[in-house]
Amino acid sequence: xxxxxxxxxxxxxxxxxxxxxxxxxxxxxxxxxxxxxxxxxxxxxxxxxxxxxxxxxxxxxxxxxxxxxxxxxxxxxxxxxxxxxxxxxxxxxxxxxxxxxxxxxxxxxxxxxxxxxxxxxxxxxxxxxxxxxxxxxxxxxxxxxxxxxxxxxxxxxxxxxxxxxxxxxxxxxxxxxxxxxxxxxxxxxxxxxxxxxxxxxxxxxxxxx
Amino acid sequence: xxxxxxxxxxxxxxxxxxxxxxxxxxxxxxxxxxxxxxxxxxxxxxxxxxxxxxxxxxxxxxxxxxxxxxxxxxxxxxxxxxxxxxxxxxxxxxxxxxxxxxxxxxxxxxxxxxxxxxxxxxxxxxxxxxxxxxxxxxxxxxxxxxxxxxxxxxxxxxxxxxxxxxxxxxxxxxxxxxxxxxxxxxxxxxxxxxxxxxxxxxxxxxxxxxxxxxxxxxxxxxxxxxxxxxxxxxxxxxxxxxxxxxxxxxxxxxxxxxxxxxxxxxx
Numbered sequence: 001x002x003x004x005x006x007x008x009x010x011x012x013x014x015x016x017x018x019x020x021x022x023x024x025x026x027x028x029x030x031x032x033x034x035x036x037x038x039x040x041x042x043x044x045x046x047x048x049x050x051x052x053x054x055x056x057x058x059x060x061x062x063x064x065x066x067x068x069x070x071x072x073x074x075x076x077x078x079x080x081x082x083x084x085x086x087x088x089x090x091x092x093x094x095x096x097x098x099x100x101x102x103x104x105x106x107x108x109x110x111x112x113x114x115x116x117x118x119x120x121x122x123x124x125x126x127x128x129x130x131x132x133x134x135x136x137x138x139x140x141x142x143x144x145x146x147x148x149x150x151x152x153x154x155x156x157x158x159x160x161x162x163x164x165x166x167x168x169x170x171x172x173x174x175x176x177x178x179x180x181x182x183x184x185x186x187x188x189x190x191x192x193x194x195x196x197x198x199x200x201x202x203x204x205x206x207x208x209x
Numbered sequence: 210x211x212x213x214x215x216x217x218x219x220x221x222x223x224x225x226x227x228x229x230x231x232x233x234x235x236x237x238x239x240x241x242x243x244x245x246x247x248x249x250x251x252x253x254x255x256x257x258x259x260x261x262x263x264x265x266x267x268x269x270x271x272x273x274x275x276x277x278x279x280x281x282x283x284x285x286x287x288x289x290x291x292x293x294x295x296x297x298x299x300x301x302x303x304x305x306x307x308x309x310x311x312x313x314x315x316x317x318x319x320x321x322x323x324x325x326x327x328x329x330x331x332x333x334x335x336x337x338x339x340x341x342x343x344x345x346x347x348x349x350x351x352x353x354x355x356x357x358x359x360x361x362x363x364x365x366x367x368x369x370x371x372x373x374x375x376x377x378x379x380x381x382x383x384x385x386x387x388x389x390x391x392x393x394x395x396x397x398x399x400x401x402x403x404x405x406x407x408x409x410x411x412x413x414x415x416x417x418x419x420x421x422x423x424x425x426x427x428x429x430x431x432x433x434x435x436x437x438x439x440x441x442x443x444x445x446x447x448x449x450x451x452x453x454x455x456x457x458x459x460x461x462x463x464x465x466x467x468x469x470x471x472x473x474x475x476x
């Protein structure tokens with residue numbers, strides 16, 4: 001796998017931020033909150049989580065709206081929202097460069113930014129993308145060309161637990177169930193590397209190293 | 210949802226689930242009956258109305274002539290659009306399309322691309338000059354859970370009723386002549402989407418109603434043609450175990466075969 005790169009606390013005026021790049025794709029995430037929202041948005045027993053995804057151009061397409069929805073529900077379930085009633089947490093994901101694997105990069109970046117923000121979380125998550133070629137070969141973390149020539153392309157998200165727990169799955173192309181299971185095995189193994197990476201980054205950027 | 214109300218409904222649902230039943234009498238993996246009506250709109254070139262339980266959607270397809278993209282000069286267009294108007298569900302406000310409508314639209318377009326529902330080259334009339342544009346508009350009339358499943362069945366059956374006339378295009382004079390010779394489209398694959406809701410670690414509900422969707426932590430949508438999978442979509446939410454995925458896939462395949470039979474019978 002391409003080794004990812006990450007810089008925490010990259011933005012000054014936010015609770016948490018991360019600049020994350022994987023291969024040639026880079027995104028920047030900021031986390032603001034928990035703060036007091038408008039009365040109409042406030043929920044008395046939990047925090048509201050808002051994830052916005054922005055393209056370089058500013059506006060987003062219908063397809064991006066779906067990616068935003070996936071990020072929203074993946075982030076929301078990871079946060080311990082019951083601990084912050086009547087507040088709002090806003091996560092903004094800004095695309096810097098998209099050369100394939102955008103969804104997995106965005107998800108990993110948002111997880112790093114949430115770690116940086118210090119907001120209580122239930123679990124961490126790591127997203128891994130893989131492509132299946134015509135000869136049933138599985139390529140982890142494929143580049144743009146490999147994605148375009150693949151028959152199937154998956155983005156799978158796992159939590160950092162002992163047993164395998166699939167949080168999110170987004171697929172394109174056609175595939176059989178056994179291929180899916182094979183990919184899940186490989187991606188799960190790769191997700192361990194990403195959790196290790198998280199650990200190293202946090203160690204490096206904390207003052208207690 | 211208001212948490213007190215949610216708590217009451219949650220307890221109610223749990224008591225049923227403890228007996229492996231659901232409040233509407235179905236088993237956990239029981240599906241609602243589907244009814245299908247083909248060619249319900251006479252002004253459209255192809256149409257279908259679908260009901261799954263109380264969920265109702267209607268799909269109309271309009272064929273128009275258009276100019277192809279220059280990077281793909283010999284393929285036509287298949288554009289799917291899903292509308293969730295405010296009349297179908299109390300939580301949808303009138304005005305700009307809601308997020309869910311956009312997500313469903315995007316998902317359906319993706320599925321159509323994934324499984325190449327029709328060969329888009331058959332929509333070509335003259336290379337780089339004239340192609341058919343099939344605009345598929347899907348309206349939800351009543352929102353009672355599993356709207357995506359209903360939309361895909363409606364789309365799939367409406368496409369099979371589309372009749373396009375033969376068109377001749379004269380390159381020199383740029384004139385088009387339409388003949389009264391109608392042909393059906395060739396459909397490549399029959400994708401069927403099946404939605405499951407994860408209530409908690411133990412209980413998975415097939416074909417959830419709106420009330421169940423609200424109570425459940427996450428959703429899993431499987432698109433299959435009975436053997437191959439076209440999508441296994443789980444947009445976040447609570448985690449799922451491998452054995453549960455396996456179980457869902459098997460049920461989805463069975464359901465796909467039932468729906469195929471239904472569409473065949475309706476024709």
